[in-house]
Amino acid sequence: MNQKVLVYFKKIPLTAWIFIGIFLGLLSGIFLGQSILPLATVVGDLFLRLLKMIIVPLIFTSITSGVLGIGDSKNLGRLGLKTMLYYMASSLLAILTGLFLVNLIQPGKNADITLSANPDADSLAVGSLQDLLYRIIPTNPISSMVNSEILPIIFFCIILGIFISRLNGSYKTLLTDFFYAGFEVMMNITHFIILFAPLGVFGLVAKITATTGLEIFQSLGLYFITVVIGLLWHYSINLPLMIIILAKENPLTHLKNMSVALLTAFTTSSSSATLPLTMECAEKKAGISNKISSFVLPLGATVNMDGTALYECVAAMFIAQVYGIELSITAQFTVVVTALLASIGAAGIPMAGLVMMSIVLKAVGLPLEGIGMILAVDRILDMLRTSTNVWSDSCGTLIIAKSEKELAKPGKDEKRIFE
Ligand code: ASP
Secondary structure (H helix, E strand, O other): OOHHHHHHHHHOOHHHHHHHHHHHHHHHHHHHHHHHHHHHHHHHHHHHHHHHHHHHHHHHHHHHHHHHHHOOHHHHHHHHHHHHHHHHHHHHHHHHHHHHHHHHHOOOOOOOOOOOOOOOHHHHOOOOHHHHHHOOOOOOHHHHHHOOOHHHHHHHHHHHHHHHHOOOHHHHHHHHHHHHHHHHHHHHHHHHHHOOHHHHHHHHHHHHHHHOOHHHHHHHHHHHHHHHHHHHHHHHHHHHHHHHHHHOOOHHHHHHHOHHHHHHHHHHOOHHHHHHHHHHHHHHHOOEOHHHHHHHHHHHHHHOOHHHHHHHHHHHHHHHHHOOOOOOHHHHHHHHHHHHHHHHHOOOOOOHHHHHHHHHHHHOOOOOOHHHHHHHHHHHHHHHHHHHHHHHHHHHHHHHHHHOOOEOOOOOOOOOOOO
16 A cells, blocks of 8 residues: 555544444445345454453453552552442432433333333343342352453452562562563553454444334333433533542543543443453553552443443333332332442443343332333443443543542653554
8 A cells, every 4th residue: 555545544543443433334234234244243243352352361460450559458448438439429420310300301101112022031130139249259260250250350359469469578579570461461452452443343333223223212212312311411411520520630631532442332332341442541541540540440340330320210210100100209219229239230241231120120119021111222222321331430530540649641641552
């Protein structure tokens, strides 16, 4: 290829390439329809496989080296507390936004709905809240890694990091170097995988566009709109306000810095699969120190899901409205609490939020068949809520980094690698 053209192409930033991928995916999904599926499926799946390949080794090395970097247990405790406080506060804010909107718009009041699908309720049941707590502590960390169970891996790595930092002499140096070096390699691999993001999102978007018809929006339109308004509100008002008030930073700059991760979250519908990119953007573009991001982000990708929390609340209230069941204030409070727990327990994978709905519905005695009703529009909502989830993780990381004085000054020691 002509040298000049090559130089010109190299100048186009990755975010722009991803937008081009999304645009071409949309066009080919609309105009080529099902015939694009064989190509789109392979391209999208290959990208997802690459991302999934790196998740477990990345979490294993990042959390352990993160805990080692934080130093003593006092610092770890403070950081853990801040992280949990932010995650709880932002998720609650999201749920209350959803609750307000669903009561205001009442999308289920006069909805003309016939149950479009009737999922096997048993397969959607996820067990009790006690099971959820039990799932945090692995009985076998290796099997958790094999099965990509993120929460138990995080728990094990925190313990591992704490006890490595308590060793003395050469053992401590050896293991610390091992985890730091391992993390560095995983981030380099991530950086390599990111280069395929435009192709990957092209495949994913083309597949979704070719397989999703517009007719599904007819009866669920108002419900869909309520969730979308809620997510947009949280995305563009609540979270930016938190950045302005708590970190005194410019949310638009942060949005731009995180754009590659946010677009990937949107197209993959998976916070976990996006995690490598979220970490890369947070460290290399937003200037957040490795010490903070390697601890806060993997935790956030698993437990902090604002978009999912908001969606759980709106969906449960919508189902109640369709069935004509009036939920008392106490019952609505139960919806808020269980929506929070369901979002914490949901895995960062596509449609996890839909599966967790059963916890909320069971808690207030709503029929599980309601899940079948909202299934049709879940794919698109999943994309939006996943991007909200990742955006909230990144906002929290910025706020915590700022409070810990772990944020690089833009333009000075901040490295910019994508552009
Ligand atoms: N797909 C979402 C995520 O990975 C979870 C959900 O289904 O709500 O963050």
